[in-house]
Amino acid sequence: MGMIFERFILIFSFSFMIRALLVGLLTAVSSSMVGTFLVLKRYSMIGHGLAHVAFGAVAVGLLFSTSPLLIALPLVVATSVLILKLNEKADVHADAAIGVMATTAMALGTLLASIDGGFTTVLNGYLFGSILTVQWLDFGLALALLVGVIGFVGYNYHSLFSLTYDPTFAHVSGIPVKRLNLILAIFTGIIVVVGIRLLGTILISSFIIFPTLISMQFKKGFKTTFLTSLIIALGTVFFGISMSFIFDFPTGSSIVLLNAVVFILVFILQTFKSRRAS
């Protein structure tokens, strides 16, 4: 036990760990804030689909630049908007639109990696993420993202609630539903790219889905669910990264599995509670 505590304290003596924690915590807040609306609008899979798109986009980025995420950022954001527009205009179901985009991008990424075998290893690094690769630039991006998300959600909280619960009513009442959806899609794209270094393209969608899903198990109102998901996101990222350092586990896996354990525990607890009440 003492050794675990010693290793925990050691985290704060490494600047790469402090960077990873800061980027993780900042991104966790952004993703859970946006995630609450995405999950409840039944757009949970958008993060997962965009992560696959990001894989293809990183491959394109690696082909042209040494900073592939800067190339991936506009590509992923554009795809996120495209998925939304396909869903709105062409009447394509969201899950089908996401599936089409994700598989096409994965195919492109794999193809590019096979043509230029030189970056296959680097590309694989983006699949699962690595805290060692987190730079101060990522911290800057995560901070700017958080400021943007807090500003957007804080300013439009009531409108976002209305359009999530009942988009028709929101539209009729004069809420710019399409514009707000578009901004949500843009933020989702940015969150995916910023979170990739930490969690990798395979696991990033858990950032968006898990905190809301866990907090929904408490069966409370919207505001409570929203705030609870923030606390869960912060907690699981902090303890997930800490665990990964202490036990030398992969960071992405630690965060996702910790979320899964919390979800199962809360689910069991709530089922037990509701049985006792009835």
Add this chain to the structure above:
Amino acid sequence: MSNLITIQNLTVKYESFTALKAVDFSLSKGEFVAILGQNGSGKTTLIQTLLGLKEPTSGTITLQEGLRMGYLPQHYHNSDKNFPATVEEVVLSGALLGQKGYKRPKAEHRFFMEKHLEELEISHLKTRRIGTLSGGQQQRALLARALMTEPDVLIMDEPTSALDPSMRETFFELLTHLNHHHQVAILLITHDIGVASEYLKRVIYLDQKVLFDGTFEAFCENDELSPYVHTHLPHKEGK
């Protein structure tokens, strides 16, 4: 009397199918109007176009400047039982949805919420999650939300379909109260003309175009529409 809504020569097509053809009508302050018609006669298309959810193919819809439209959907449309929102949050959203920045509801918002919930007999449910309510209770909560927008006109698509017979009566009495005392114009699609008959001032019968626009009494005595009247209002003999 100035018109709240004026519809002129409205045509709406779905690809090759014409749902509405050269529809004209207007709605004035304080009117209580039912849109009647068989299934597929274009009633819902008319409401959707009026609400801006569907683009007209041709024709114009003119709304009075600053008109506030309240809307109550056909039946509880958000089938997600687990949606994390309390009745209180949903009802208050009617007053808050345009607000910029996160603000707590003002005392006057809470006052009106309590008043509407009491009128609709759902005060005791305000802290419950909306998905756990029965269809009728949810419908009343959504009506309370629509009322929170302080509408000039309340537009409803078969609002009583989820209500039991005794609640339908109460629902129409409430609409009449709003109509009389708050001068809220009511425009609704209904098949429930048996219950609605004593409250309606005006009836529009639609079958792609407006076939009848007049008082409920004149509607019941219209020979051409007697098959519809007999089916939906069997105790009326017509002419």
